Amino acid sequence: MTNHFHTIVIGAGSGGMTAAIGLAGLGKQVAFIEGNHVGGDCTNVGCVPSKTLIHLAKHFKPGMNPDEALQEVTRKRDALRDKETEEVRHLKNVTFIEGWAKFSAPKEIEVTLKAGGTQKLSAENIVISTGARPRMIEISGLPKERTLTNESLFDLRDMPKHLVVAGAGVIAMEMAFAFRKLGAKVTMYALDPRPLAVYIPEVSEALQPEIEKKGIVTHYGATATGFDEAAKTLTLKQGEKEIKIQDVDKVLVAVGRVRNLESLGLDQAQIKWDARTGVQVNSFGETNVKGVYAIGDVTPTSAFTHSANAQGRRVIQRIAFPFLPLAKKEPIFPNATFSDPEVANVGLTQKQIAEKYHPQLIKRIRVDFKDHTDRGYTDGVENGFIIADVIRLTGQILHVTIVGTNASEMISFFTLAISQKISLHKIYRLVYPYPTFSSGILKVADFFMRETLPNIRKELGAFLKYRFLKGN
Amino acid sequence: MTNHFHTIVIGAGSGGMTAAIGLAGLGKQVAFIEGNHVGGDCTNVGCVPSKTLIHLAKHFKPGMNPDEALQEVTRKRDALRDKETEEVRHLKNVTFIEGWAKFSAPKEIEVTLKAGGTQKLSAENIVISTGARPRMIEISGLPKERTLTNESLFDLRDMPKHLVVAGAGVIAMEMAFAFRKLGAKVTMYALDPRPLAVYIPEVSEALQPEIEKKGIVTHYGATATGFDEAAKTLTLKQGEKEIKIQDVDKVLVAVGRVRNLESLGLDQAQIKWDARTGVQVNSFGETNVKGVYAIGDVTPTSAFTHSANAQGRRVIQRIAFPFLPLAKKEPIFPNATFSDPEVANVGLTQKQIAEKYHPQLIKRIRVDFKDHTDRGYTDGVENGFIIADVIRLTGQILHVTIVGTNASEMISFFTLAISQKISLHKIYRLVYPYPTFSSGILKVADFFMRETLPNIRKELGAFLKYRFLKGN
Secondary structure (H helix, E strand, C coil): EEEEEEEEECCHHHHHHHHHHHHCCCCCCEEEECCCCCHHHHHCCCCCHHHHHHHHHHHHCCCHHHHHHHHHHCCCCCCHHHHHHHHHHHHCEEEEEEEEEEEEEECCEEEEEECCEEEEEEEEEEECCEEEECCCCCCCCCCHEEHHHHHHHCCCCCCCEEEEECCCEEEEHHHHHHHHCCCCEEEEECCCCCCCCCCCCCHHHHHHHHHCCCCEEEEEEEEEEEECCCCCCCEECCCCCCEEECCEEEEEEECCEECCCCCCCCCCCCCEEEEECCEEECCCCCCCEEEEEEHHHHCCCCCCHHHHHHHHHHHHHHHHHHCCCCCCCCCCCEEEECCEEEEEEEEEEEHHHHHHHCCCEEEEEEEEEEHHHHHHHHCCCCEEEEEEECCCCCCCEEEEEEECCCCHHHHHHCCCHHCCCCCHHCCCCCCCCCCCHHHHHHHHHHHHHHHHHHHHHHHHHHHHCCCCCCCC | CEEEEEEEEEEECCCHHHHHHHHHCCCCCCEEEEECCHHHHHHHHHHCCCCHHHHHHCCCCCCCHCCCHHHHHHHHHHHHHHHHHHHHCCCCCCCEEEHHHHEEEECCCEECCCCEEEEEEEEEEEEEEECECCCCCCCCCCHHHHEEEEHHCCCCCCCCCCCECCCCHHHHHHHHHHHCCCEEEEEEECCCCCCCCCCCCCHHHHHHHHHHHCCCEEEEEEEEEEEEECCEEEEEEEECEEEEEECCCEEEEEECCCECCCCCCCCCCCCCCCCCCCCCCCCECCCCCCCCCCCCCCCCCCCCCHHHHHHHHHHHHHHCCCCCCCCCCCCCCCCEEEECCCEEEECHHHHHHHHHCCCEEEEEEEEEEHEEEEHHHHHHCCCEEEEEEEECCCEEEEEEEEEECCCHHHHHHHHHHCCCEEEEEEEECCCCCCCCHHHHHHHHHHHHHHEEEHHHHHHHHHHHHHHHCCCC
């Protein structure tokens, strides 16, 4: 027997939850399939436990017990997971199926049920939101019980005395800072030449002294060659140099993520995908097969809960209101890392700017909180900035990166400014509470105006000359 | 001999500094008069020392020495003061005069010099930026050496064991939280019925449990009737009740501010003012006497460094570029209090909304961080919200108040949205980094859309019916 639905949603992470709950709320019959925990990475092994841990680490004081912090993380995570699971089970119009899905045809799914057996389903629309998992690396000699990923990290009961973090990306950095504050000795190593290499190089320059100040030891351009269990020693190779890391308790592997796609049977359904970039989708999340959508980590453009949610919302609109106009482009996705200081950015990448604009058309404005804001002074900030790439003369903002205590909150101002095309000329006229880090925004506008107004003829000439010329 | 200048600026606080430095930078000859410290309240007895103290208090840990925090505040304050004083002394086109100014005629000033003697000055333009000072209250029996105001607070060398704060306004609340965190016992009393009564009542409701959680004792609707030095006991009267506060070391008086106007000789110059509302100015800061301006605390509309700066910038434009068009209205001034959690607001007051709009035209949206954002959950937030008053159907934002950890930073998003008339319909389409407090902004838009979209006919009807009707 085949059950037919309006929509099948595969994967109950942030994107899938948004899509399933939204469509069910509009009266559509939804089959919702999950083999693991409801809530996906975000609730179970991502944002929720990691931000709980980061919050507890921030308020951690000498004399407190770090094990209790770890246990509080698990408690909060489990409470939210239970609540979400209960909600999903009782959603009107949702048939929740625990198991693993595989395409048998473009609009047909076979589920290997957790309880045993299989079930066949079909639907007019299918949403793939199976997410991603940590990429594993082999370190010869490293026992399994010393190896952690973000999937096992938040089940830790005892604080490791010495945590080695493999990787220098978002998860690696967030956890390195948090565990260090909770009292662990932390050593990081990565193949990357710098921390948070996904951002512009200025971010790494600002972050590295903060990493060192907190006592996190780092080795960049390094790989692990082996672990000696008897000596609890990890050996790294950094160019010609060999580095011994001693007394290692745990190794957190955070070297990237792999999309959960290979066992979905996408080829049987003729859905185009590849392991490197994910499922090919148009700006509405639709794959090459009409009626089959993909959102979240499995797509090329989204690696965050908030972007998965946004894609989920677009897919709801597309499926439920196919005749309603929907903006051609995806909304812009801001990005935040909860290191200390935080890092956030929004807008075009450096590559996109270089492809689209002549370099002479772009001005870079940099405001350092330490030198250019009184709040930076009162708070003793040493490293932190707002960098904005804008079009000269018009002050249209293309890209902003912020390193600072509240970068993840401050960035939304620029998401609004960029998406509503509000130029620095207008931002210059706003008043910002004193003394905040946001008053650095005024400085960005102020620096732009000081460069532009006295040289208005030159700026106009350059603008007219370069505006239709491309970069590269 | 009379010295003639393009502009005389009286008072070297934030507003005066902005005006003097700005005009001098444009090549105008400026006389800059200050009898006290350069930098005004902000640098010397306001934002800079208070935010330094708040920052140190936030990072204060058991075992640290609170006296060192106080001394660090003084050190940072003095360093900035010295730097600013040196800068002012060496500014091109600025004649810095140390003394006290008094109008002898509409465009004539007599300065009683600090060094002795007097000096007469005249100018085409005069800017009054003499600021304000703490309002004092008499407490019979309280010795002078136990009495503090924000002017003497930051010269404290030793942490008081028990600090009584008189007042429940912005300065009172900020300092109560900071001194409590630094380990002092803190008791607050105020005539006000609630803390931070300048904000909407929901702010006080959210703040009071946080005040209590931190162990600050409060007595509202209370006045002091006397101090017994032998017993170190302050007696309060709260209605019929008498309250004894024992072992009092210091009393911080923070019950409001008085404008520094009465000794300026404004009447000789026919400048209209009164003690209650300050100097009467139009939206460009000009008094009834052409060429005489007032900015900052002495005006009816500004009580903040950032608004004084904004007014200073407007006066520069008005004086230096009289023929350039300048927006008729003052920009909107956001407002922030650095309590814990912080409080910030922007937009119209409740009174202005009631005067301008029919109550049926307004929708109030409230998002609680605890219930409606995952960040509120991970961070264990109990009290904190975004409240927005918006026009129904259109989603145009009139007023926003935020109580939360980063309220002072988050508010600028709404300053931008209100001043650029960006409705909740547009804000709904933005993506916010997860998990941030700013994702509460999306919830505000979400709640509005959920109330509006399914009832669009009713909303349209109500909008059309009430939009031209006034309140009250």
